[in-house]
Amino acid sequence: MKLIDNWKQAWKLKSVQVGALSAFFYALMYAAFELLWLFGSNFPQFWAAVPQEIKELLPHSWVLWLGFLNNILSVISRLKYQPELHDVNQFVTITAGHSNSDPGAVNGKYKEAELVRQFRNAVAHYLAAAGLTYKTDGAGTINLPLTNAIALAKGASIAIEFHMNASTNSQANGIETIALPKDKILAQKLSKAVADVFGSRLRGQNGWIDQSESARGRLGFINAGGLIVELGFISNATELATFHSKYWSAAKAVAQVIIEHEKALT
Ligand SMILES: [Zn+2]
Incomplete structure (x- = not known):
């Protein structure tokens, strides 16, 4: 057997x-x-x-x-082991915040929408290497709008969208994941994975921000069952530089959290 x-x-x-x-x-x-x-x-x-x-x-x-x-x-x-129950229709959704027409937060020549799609692509690379089935809101330089991301989140075992925070205070810093209370542990793991690589601090409750307490209020992506990972502050020069130098390693750590989560489901 x-x-x-x-x-x-x-x-x-x-x-x-x-x-x-x-x-x-x-x-x-x-x-x-x-x-x-x-x-x-x-x-x-x-x-x-x-x-x-x-x-x-x-x-x-x-x-x-x-x-x-x-x-x-x-x-x-x-x-x-039941082959007919294994991996059937199980997939992960990873999307990049904002879109090709909405840059999100901007710092000089850097646009949030461009940085987070690089991150999405890097995570996708590691998910593919692990043989996971996943959906993205575009590949390469494509970053489809939120409506597409929400549609892709439906039916996913995890749906994660990447963003970067911005503040008028250039010292504001840290990593957070906004999610529903049911995804608290997963949110904390995702934030920790990124923070450990970037050497950043965790915001909220050990990296988790309850959606109801988020400054953005009720977010469509989270209501569709998704989690939003804020990969640091684009407005903070140090965090921006760290993102550029280490985002591949952070993406690998995030992919590892996703892979473990998926394994536990099968
Ligand atoms: Zn954003």
Whole structure:
């Protein structure tokens, strides 16, 4: 029997936890029934105290065995590799913020829309190398508008859009990922991946900004299930220089977070 790739981490799967716990309780119930039976046949006084409904149940203890077996089988079937369930329709969406016609934030000759599409391309390179299926809002110098990004986010197991922050305060700095509370952990991992490479600090709650607390309010991409990674401040000369020198390494780290997330889903 071929097991799923990550069977050693199977205890993390909800279906395995529920199945194992349920099997355990069935076994426990069975043991309790057997004990009652044993006691009852040896101590008539004790037996007299057992309610009639319970007495009637005891000969049916084999039903508990069925429950136990059923749960064990469900755990085994979850651990078994099922080609028909594998990778079917699973894809990642990565998009670049803004578009070819909307530059986003600008610092001198640098435009946010151009920097983040370079980053998108670099992440795509590593996802392709890992054999992941992914969708992007264009390749090379193409950066399609937000409406396309939102459409691409639909049905994706993760959808990530890259942006850069900007502030009138040239010292403003740090990495953040804006996401719904359900994606908090993933958002924190993404921010940390970038911050570790860039040597930047994390903004928000360890890199996560709840969408409802974001200055931008409700963002269409996040409502479509996406996460927005802000790769530092384009308005900060140091962060801009760091981005240029290290974005390939940061993209590789981001791709690694995505790859691990995808592996955990299969
Ligand atoms: Zn932006």
